[in-house]
Amino acid sequence: MKYHIWTEGCQMNVADSQRVGSALEHLGYSQTEIPAEADVIVLNTCVVRQSAEDKAYGRLSSFRPLKQQNPGLVINLMGCLVGVKGHEKLKARFPYVDVFSPPSDPGPLIAHLTQGEIRSMENAETTRRFLTMDEELILPVSERGQLVSAHVPVVYGCSHACTYCIIPYQRGIERSRPVGDIIAEIRSLAAQGVKEITLLGQIVDRYGKDIADGPNLAGLLRLAHEVDGIERLRFLTSHPNYFGEDLLEAVAELPKVMPHFEIPIQAGDDTVLENMRRGYTQQDYRRLVEKIRARIPDCSIATDIIVGFPGETEAQFMQTFQVLADLKLDVAHLARYSMRAGTVATRRMVDDVSDEEKMRRFRLLEELQENVVAEINGKYLGESVPVLFEEKVKGRWKGRTPTNKLVFVESDSDLRGKILPATITWTGPWSMQATLQRQAALLSF
Numbered sequence: 519m520k521y522h523i524w525t526e527g528c529q530m531n532v533a534d535s536q537r538v539g540s541a542l543e544h545l546g547y548s549q550t551e552i553p554a555e556a557d558v559i560v561l562n563t564c565v566v567r568q569s570a571e572d573k574a575y576g577r578l579s580s581f582r583p584l585k586q587q588n589p590g591l592v593i594n595l596m597g598c599l600v601g602v603k604g605h606e607k608l609k610a611r612f613p614y615v616d617v618f619s620p621p622s623d624p625g626p627l628i629a630h631l632t633q634g635e636i637r638s639m640e641n642a643e644t645t646r647r648f649l650t651m652d653e654e655l656i657l658p659v660s661e662r663g664q665l666v667s668a669h670v671p672v673v674y675g676c677s678h679a680c681t682y683c684i685i686p687y688q689r690g691i692e693r694s695r696p697v698g699d700i701i702a703e704i705r706s707l708a709a710q711g712v713k714e715i716t717l718l719g720q721i722v723d724r725y726g727k728d729i730a731d732g733p734n735l736a737g738l739l740r741l742a743h744e745v746d747g748i749e750r751l752r753f754l755t756s757h758p759n760y761f762g763e764d765l766l767e768a769v770a771e772l773p774k775v776m777p778h779f780e781i782p783i784q785a786g787d788d789t790v791l792e793n794m795r796r797g798y799t800q801q802d803y804r805r806l807v808e809k810i811r812a813r814i815p816d817c818s819i820a821t822d823i824i825v826g827f828p829g830e831t832e833a834q835f836m837q838t839f840q841v842l843a844d845l846k847l848d849v850a851h852l853a854r855y856s857m858r859a860g861t862v863a864t865r866r867m868v869d870d871v872s873d874e875e876k877m878r879r880f881r882l883l884e885e886l887q888e889n890v891v892a893e894i895n896g897k898y899l900g901e902s903v904p905v906l907f908e909e910k911v912k913g914r915w916k917g918r919t920p921t922n923k924l925v926f927v928e929s930d931s932d933l934r935g936k937i938l939p940a941t942i943t944w945t946g947p948w949s950m951q952a953t954l955q956r957q958a959a960l961l962s963f
């Protein structure tokens with residue numbers, strides 16, 4: 519029995535897909551990259567922008583002929599296209615879909631696959647655990663265990679309600695996972711050989727705010743830091759308003775917590791920020807970046823930006839340009855504003871920046887950022903940095919620096935899961951090349 523998973527969107531979806539994979543492997547399925555070979559196909563979808571939604575529909579339609587050829591095939595539509603509020607319309611529109619699952623919930627698929635035919639005691643126990651859901655009981659198995667780096671959700675949903683964003687509607691209100699479940703999952707991953715854990719939440723620095731007597735994110739990092747076998751910890755995505763002193767201290771003090779931050783600014787103009795209901799000003803953001811850099815000088819900071827938000831003028835856009843030019847951040851995830859059904863921006867504002875203009879603004883930031891990143895990365899040339907290697911891609915080992923820079927190294931040795939000092943020999947805006955220090959020593963003879 520085989521399963522095929524197609525995943526789009528954020529790291530949370532990647533983590534959710536890994537969970538579904540684990541659940542299916544518990545039931546005796548093995549993974550295939552070829553949809554036509556599969557007995558179960560899972561489409562884990564994203565709707566954060568129209569382009570993502572279109573892609574999900576396109577992929578779903580492409581599976582229809584497979585279902586016609588093989589009526590026994592189980593098609594599971596999962597994630598933000600399904601959402602948490604019922605799926606009657608989708609069911610009518612896509613009758614060939616067998617199972618609909620909200621984000622982060624393998625339950626409906628497992629229930630569908632195991633109904634009426636529980637074949638072994640092991641299956642019975644697995645099924646009971648999935649169905650009593652208690653989704654926290656889902657323990658990762660082999661598929662995730664082969665990973666060097668795994669994602670662990672710590673906060674589900676989001677209650678912030680930025681005016682452009684559909685995520686709170688599709689993923690539901692903010693729910694932090696109990697600390698015991700998270701640490702148990704990290705221990706289990708460590709026991710299977712995982713070296714790096716990234717804690718996930720839409721606003722990860724709000725972790726624990728909905729649980730009385732539990733730790734906050736700083737406290738959670740301190741607990742995760744104690745887990746033997748885990749060598750690196752990361753967390754994303756942070757919201758500037760919740761990024762507290764204690765979190766900064768935890769990152770600065772704990773050697774396993776990597777000096778890398780994902781903190782979206784979204785726009786550099788205060789009126790636009792207010793219309794987005796982000797809750798801070800560009801000065802607040804600039805001060806936060808200064809504070810972080812003062813405490814952790816060699817850190818890297820990534821941000822997200824939306825261009826062409828309703829009403830964004832040229833002058834307002836140039837504020838965003840200026841903030842990016844001044845702050846010189848390591849990564850900027852750029853997006854063109856996309857109207858999402860049901861959001862405040864769609865109900866109360868006019869999507870009045872043309873597609874061409876959005877594209878022009880996007881390109882300006884892209885070009886600016888490319889230069890900024892080339893300059894930042896250029897400073898790594900000749901430096902020795904500890905790289906955690908993950909996998910071999912097209913003959914080269916792929917790994918990451920503490921600051922999350924992508925590094926490629928040529929080596930015949932098995933570097934998987936190892937942290938080794940590497941000397942950077944070439945840098946570009948998106949990746950770097952390096953030699954392992956032993957190789958470098960040989961070359962210099």
Ligand code: SAH
Nearest residue numbers: 682683720755782822823824853854855856
């Ligand atoms: N929860 C995270 C990010 C979630 S979505 C946060 O708080 O930032 C990832 C990114 O998609 C967002 O940071 C934003 O830049 C972008 N995005 C969200 N809604 C969008 C929309 N309607 N149009 C364009 N980009 C959007």
